[in-house]
Ligand SMILES: Nc1ncnc2c1ncn2[C@@H]1O[C@H](COP(=O)(O)OP(=O)(O)OP(=O)(O)O)[C@@H](O)[C@H]1O
Ligand SMILES: Cc1ncsc1CCO
């Protein structure tokens with residue numbers, strides 16, 4: 001685990017180009033900014049080339065697209081591949097909505113991500129395995145989460161993050177599990193979107209996507225955990241405000257002190 005990547009990220013302030021969804025765009029922008037990266041968003045295909053050119057990494061969130069936006073998302077993904085910019089895909093609700101799975105599957109035919117980050121329902125869907133997803137949430141299933149993540153990584157030929165109470169990070173062979181976190185993440189819509197964009201920020205400062213992905217998961221989950229433990233009966237409103245503060249101020253040493261992974 002290369003936790004010092006957090007210091008490098010803060011020094012380098014990499015630009016992360018996000019195709020966000022309209023629900024969580026501000027959380028994504030502010031989460032990246034607080035941590036020490038530089039967010040930029042766009043919905044216009046005419047500027048896709050320039051945007052990719054200035055970005056250190058690109059994150060495609062499939063949370064709420066229209067047909068024209070799918071064209072833009074595909075163009076941005078292809079441009080990122082051509083320019084060898086790290087690419088993260090967040091396949092929101094592909095386990096719950098057949099149309100979304102169809103669009104994501106088509107996208108993955110022409111665009112190759114370095115990292116796919118989703119919850120169990122989303123990753124199981126892209127692995128082709130049985131699971132009962134519930135809307136944007138993970139839902140329920142009987143499968144082993146490590147096997148699901150590894151199957152998805154082998155099928156999609158990229159690093160996969162299956163997030164949840166335990167985050168499973170795998171390249172299909174090597175696997176790391178991050179046990180840090182707090183159930184308060186589930187009370188804030190967009191926690192997963194924030195994580196996906198932060199994975200992009202770490203990919204911008206570390207060429208090995210497996211290293212970048214696991215560090216991003218540990219940093220985000222551990223910071224959330226430290227926020228949750230700072231107050232009794234914390235609610236979702238206070239959590240997101242304090243999470244932004246903590247993304248800005250938490251040090252590598254403070255994360256190291258509570259890091260729980262294997
Ligand atoms: N019950 C939990 N306990 C600890 N950490 C959790 C829990 N649930 C989620 N997390 C953490 O929340 C973050 C977001 O992951 P999650 O799997 O909830 O994403 P998501 O389902 O895509 O969320 P959203 O769709 O609301 O953006 C990760 O850092 C994960 O470790
Ligand atoms: C609630 C919701 N609906 C579409 S995207 C989104 C935010 C989680 O990604």
Ligand SMILES: [Mg+2]
Pocket residue numbers: 092093119136192193
């Ligand atoms: Mg999500």
